[in-house]
Amino acid sequence: MSTSNIGIAIAAPGGYAQDQAALEMGIGRLEAQGFRVHNYYDPAEKFQRFAGSDAGRLAQLNAAAADPQAQIVIALRGQYGISRILPQIDFRAMADSGKLFVGYSDFTAFHMGLMKETGRVSFAGPMMCDDFIREEPVEYTLKQFWDCLRGPQHQVRGTAAGNPLVEVRGKLWGGNLSMLVHLLGTPYFAPIEGGIVFVEDINEHPYRIERMVLQLLYAGALDGQQALLLGDISNYRLTPADNGYDFDAMLAYLRERLPIPVLSGLPFGHIKERATLPYGGMGHLVSDTEGFDLRISDYPTLAHG
Numbered sequence: 666m667s668t669s670n671i672g673i674a675i676a677a678p679g680g681y682a683q684d685q686a687a688l689e690m691g692i693g694r695l696e697a698q699g700f701r702v703h704n705y706y707d708p709a710e711k712f713q714r715f716a717g718s719d720a721g722r723l724a725q726l727n728a729a730a731a732d733p734q735a736q737i738v739i740a741l742r743g744q745y746g747i748s749r750i751l752p753q754i755d756f757r758a759m760a761d762s763g764k765l766f767v768g769y770s771d772f773t774a775f776h777m778g779l780m781k782e783t784g785r786v787s788f789a790g791p792m793m794c795d796d797f798i799r800e801e802p803v804e805y806t807l808k809q810f811w812d813c814l815r816g817p818q819h820q821v822r823g824t825a826a827g828n829p830l831v832e833v834r835g836k837l838w839g840g841n842l843s844m845l846v847h848l849l850g851t852p853y854f855a856p857i858e859g860g861i862v863f864v865e866d867i868n869e870h871p872y873r874i875e876r877m878v879l880q881l882l883y884a885g886a887l888d889g890q891q892a893l894l895l896g897d898i899s900n901y902r903l904t905p906a907d908n909g910y911d912f913d914a915m916l917a918y919l920r921e922r923l924p925i926p927v928l929s930g931l932p933f934g935h936i937k938e939r940a941t942l943p944y945g946g947m948g949h950l951v952s953d954t955e956g957f958d959l960r961i962s963d964y965p966t967l968a969h970g
Contacts, residue, residue, distance in 0.1 A: 668699035671967065673737045674729035674764070675793055677706040677716030679771045680744030682794050688741075691798035705729050706741050715746050723750045730762040736967055737814070742794040743770030743841075751853055756782035763970045765814060768792050769865075770935065773840030776944040777848055780838065781855035786964045788813065789840055789863075789933070790941035805938040813941040816966030821940040823894070824956040825930025829920070833891035837948045837961065839863035846877045849884050856886045861948045861959075865896030865934030871915035872907075874898055878919055892926045892950055893919075894959075897934030930956050 673695060682688040685708050692702050705725040710717040717725065729738045751774060759766065760783035766775065767788040776787045790810050791797065813819040838857040839845065842864040848854040856862075866874060881887050895916070903911055920927045928950075932940045946964035950957060 671699075671737065672701040672703060672732065672735035673739055674732045674735035675702065675704045675706055675739055675741055676722075676725040676729040677741035678722045678726050678750060678775070679716065679740065679746030680714060680742045681711040681716040682706065682708060682741060684794075684798070687798040688793060691793060695797065701734060703729070703732055703735055714744065716741060719749045719753075722746060723753050726750075726754065727758075730759050730764055736763075736765060736970065738764045738766045739797075740768030740772045740792045742792050743768065743772055745771055747771050747774040748847065751778055754778060759783070760785035763965075765965060765967070765970065767810075767941075769933075769939075770841050771844060773844035774848060774853065776840055777838070777845070777855065778853040780857070780945050781853055784945070786943050786945035788941055789944050791939065796939070799937075803937045805932075809939070809941045813943065813961075814967050816964065816968065817962065819941070819943065819946070819961040819964075821932065821942070821959045821961070822956060823928065823930035823932060823959065825928070826955060828928045828930065828952045828957060829926045830952055830954075831892060831926045831928070832951045833861065833926075834947065834949050835859045835861040835891040837861050837863060837942055837946050838944055839894075840865070840944070842866040842874065842877050843869065846880050849880065849886070854886075856890070857945065859889055859891060861892050861894065861950055862887065862890050863894040863896060863931055863933060863942060865931075866898055867900045867935040869898065870901045870903075871898065871912045872910065875915045875918060878923070882923060887923065887925060890925050892928060893923065894931045894950075895927065895929045896931040897936045899935065928952055928957055
């Protein structure tokens with residue numbers, strides 16, 4: 666598929682672009698590659714820490730979904746903001762638009778709401794800031810993205826020693842762990858039965874990761890799941906008070922406590938080299954002594970939205 670046939674709409678349901686010049690450079694780079702970019706974010710409309718008022722950010726999302734020339738809707742960035750507008754999002758209209766919605770972090774709430782309300786698959790993947798505005802584009806992240814959206818199948822390799830040997834199948838769901846726990850008990854939280862769960866987080870100490878995973882466990886969200894994949898957990902600080910409790914200790918405890926296999930090494934999270942994962946796509950997970958292969962199918966693509 667020629668890039669000249671692909672329209673990309675940018676919406677900012679959360680935070681604003683902190684470097685407007687870099688954003689304009691990123692848009693220009695996409696246009697130079699032949700993409701048609703429609704930017705619904707207006708830096709003049711930013712409000713407090715948000716890319717506009719609640720009504721304004723919702724309007725961006727609605728306009729992007731209604732754009733007849735766009736096949737892809739990419740979130741400008743995460744940070745925080747989706748939670749404020751969840752009740753006003755018309756998820757049926759989002760699904761009926763046929764658009765491929767992409768984002769991660771705060772955008773996790775959109776993925777879960779869309780799946781809960783409509784069963785429509787969306788994509789945990791790159792955002793304009795910072796993935797498309799880097800001076801040096803990250804080849805892995807962008808190749809993962811375009812390979813996934815072009816389909817019809819997608820593959821992700823995770824590398825980590827010590828994973829249990831498993832072979833399971835299930836639909837993918839998950840995202841930012843803090844957002845998943847935030848949605849517990851709300852109308853938007855809906856684990857996929859028999860699924861493969863993936864999580865990531867940033868600025869969260871391993872004990873907080875453990876605590877949130879246990880909250881999912883105690884709430885029954887992990888009942889019947891096939892596996893838990895840990896993505897990047899980073900940017901936390903250990904202290905002498907931890908007394909040997911670190912990521913590895915947390916991982917060992919989860920593997921002992923959870924009734925499902927726990928694997929680490931998923932290249933997903935607040936990192937430069939990030940996989941793209943169809944939220945709701947069918948996953949086939951096979952692990953070995955050095956890591957795992959995740960093959961994903963049965964999701965909408967640019968050719969068959």
